[in-house]
Amino acid sequence: MDEQARIMQALGGVNLAGHSVQGGMTLPPPHGHEATDGDTRKQDIGDILHQIMTITDQSLDEAQAKKHGLNCHRMKPALFSVLCEIKEKTGLSIRGAQEEDPPDPQLMRLDNMLLAEGVSGPEKGGGSAAAAAAAAASGGAADNSIEHSDYRAKLTQIRQIYHTELEKYEQACNEFTTHVMNLLREQSRTRPISPKEIERMVGIIHRKFSSIQMQLKQSTCEAVMILRSRFLDARRKRRNFSKQATEILNEYFYSHLSNPYPSEEAKEELAKKCSITVSQVSNWFGNKRIRYKKNIGKFQEEANLYAAKTAVTAAHAAAAAVQNSQTNSPTTPNSGPSGSFNLPNSGDMFMSMQSLNGDSYQGAQVGANVQSQVDTLRHVISQTAGYNDGLGGNTLYSPHGLNANGGWQDATTPSSVISPTEGPGSVHSDTSN
DNA sequence: TCGTATGATTTTTC
DNA sequence: GAAAAATCATACGA
Numbered sequence: 001m002d003e004q005a006r007i008m009q010a011l012g013g014v015n016l017a018g019h020s021v022q023g024g025m026t027l028p029p030p031h032g033h034e035a036t037d038g039d040t041r042k043q044d045i046g047d048i049l050h051q052i053m054t055i056t057d058q059s060l061d062e063a064q065a066k067k068h069g070l071n072c073h074r075m076k077p078a079l080f081s082v083l084c085e086i087k088e089k090t091g092l093s094i095r096g097a098q099e100e101d102p103p104d105p106q107l108m109r110l111d112n113m114l115l116a117e118g119v120s121g122p123e124k125g126g127g128s129a130a131a132a133a134a135a136a137a138s139g140g141a142a143d144n145s146i147e148h149s150d151y152r153a154k155l156t157q158i159r160q161i162y163h164t165e166l167e168k169y170e171q172a173c174n175e176f177t178t179h180v181m182n183l184l185r186e187q188s189r190t191r192p193i194s195p196k197e198i199e200r201m202v203g204i205i206h207r208k209f210s211s212i213q214m215q216l217k218q219s220t221c222e223a224v225m226i227l228r229s230r231f232l233d234a235r236r237k238r239r240n241f242s243k244q245a246t247e248i249l250n251e252y253f254y255s256h257l258s259n260p261y262p263s264e265e266a267k268e269e270l271a272k273k274c275s276i277t278v279s280q281v282s283n284w285f286g287n288k289r290i291r292y293k294k295n296i297g298k299f300q301e302e303a304n305l306y307a308a309k310t311a312v313t314a315a316h317a318a319a320a321a322v323q324n325s326q327t328n329s330p331t332t333p334n335s336g337p338s339g340s341f342n343l344p345n346s347g348d349m350f351m352s353m354q355s356l357n358g359d360s361y362q363g364a365q366v367g368a369n370v371q372s373q374v375d376t377l378r379h380v381i382s383q384t385a386g387y388n389d390g391l392g393g394n395t396l397y398s399p400h401g402l403n404a405n406g407g408w409q410d411a412t413t414p415s416s417v418i419s420p421t422e423g424p425g426s427v428h429s430d431t432s433n
Numbered sequence: 434t435c436g437t438a439t440g441a442t443t444t445t446t447c
Numbered sequence: 448g449a450a451a452a453a454t455c456a457t458a459c460g461a
Contacts, residue, residue, distance in 0.1 A: 238440050238457045246439095261450090282449095283441060290451065291439090 044075045071190075081192075107210075110217040119159045119220055155224070162220045169216065173209035177202050241284070245274035249284050253292075254306035260289055 051066050058066065114120040184198050241249070252270060253260050262270060267281045274281070292299050 240439065240458065280440080284439090286450070286452095287440070290453095293451095 044073070067190075104214070107214050107217070110214065110221055113221050114162075114217060114224075118155065119162055119224060158220060158223050162216070165216050166213065169209060169213055173206065176209075177205050180205060241274065241276060241280075245276060248273050249281070249288070250302065250306050251310065253285065253288055254303050255310050257303070260285060 051069070111120065180201055181198055184193050184201060187193055240246075248270060252262065252266070256262070262281070262285060264278075267278045267285075271278045271281045276284075
């Protein structure tokens with residue numbers, strides 16, 4: 001017996017011996033002859049299986065004829081269901097090993113990133129969150145609004161492209177799946193196809209498409225990264241601080257020239273006032289100290305200017321304080337809440353002026369300091385007049401804050417540059433150095 | 434276009 | 448770890 005016969009025997013438990021196979025196209029014997037029903041059925045199955053196994057050896061015409069014969073065979077539905085069952089069982093065993101693979105960590109990373117960047121997920125918020133990060137990183141508020149809107153616009157563009165492509169892929173995936181399912185359904189009329197097999201096929205298609213989707217996500221992530229690096233790389237997109245911010249910082253620097261090391265709280269306060277970050281404040285002071293030290297002469301004019309400004313403000317405040325002390329109780333007049341940092345050029349700021357270090361301008365000090373402030377003012381005004389007349393070389397300021405080694409020390413600071421909030425001997429809380 | 438100013442980063446120092 | 452010093456990269460004005 002040949003291999004085919006043995007297989008058929010094994011499958012159907014049918015002994016084909018003695019059964020005639022005529023010309024490759026053997027129609028089943030007429031029903032209900034001398035053999036019992038069971039025997040006939042066995043023979044039928046054997047016939048069908050034999051035909052199936054030999055169908056590939058025949059020509060197309062022969063095969064077509066055989067196929068027709070098989071389709072018309074009365075045992076076909078029964079055999080069909082058996083084959084379906086066999087397929088299902090083998091399919092299940094194959095699938096058991098393949099399915100339920102854990103989610104791809106790379107895909108998860110990409111998904112998380114796209115969500116964080118505001119590309120996937122809800123339309124609102126994501127992009128603005130990233131833009132806010134950009135704002136903080138590049139340090140400007142209003143100054144960078146153009147860049148941020150640009151950033152947002154580009155991010156929106158990326159988002160749109162991503163979603164369009166994603167939609168296309170999904171559509172293609174669905175179309176292809178439908179097509180394959182239709183094909184399989186079509187084929188299921190001629191060959192046994194179980195629903196699970198269709199399901200498996202759909203799974204394969206989806207996996208293929210999700211790998212394409214992953215590529216799309218990867219490309220999108222790359223695009224977002226490039227965009228971010230372009231917009232957030234502060235070095236590339238360096239923006240000068242606003243004039244007001246620079247003034248505030250300079251004001252503090254020159255009024256604390258004896259020790260220009262703002263405390264953390266002071267930095268925070270300055271950062272808030274200047275609409276920049278604390279680290280930007282630190283950078284600014286670091287740069288300022290080093291550049292000032294390197295070229296004191298160059299900064300002298302600037303120092304004078306700020307000293308004059310400070311003194312004028314101080315005088316205003318002092319005058320107001322005097323008036324206040326006369327009209328009010330002798331206790332601390334108008335001592336504002338601790339920690340507030342008033343702009344030196346903001347009107348009557350001195351009424352509640354405090355140093356950024358938290359040294360509040362106590363009412364008790366007012367009387368003692370008023371005269372010196374007024375003197376300072378007189379001095380500054382006279383000096384500034386000379387400066388304004390273009391008579392350079394005035395010695396309103398000299399760099400007493402630096403020691404012989406080039407380091408900052410609590411040296412006696414010229415009256416013109418002493419912070420109005422403190423006397424010459426005052427001690428800062430930010431004497432970190 | 435070029436020199437200077439300036440904010441940020443990196444390296445060194447303490 | 449913070450500040451100093453060096454350096455980079457960009458903005459800006461003449």
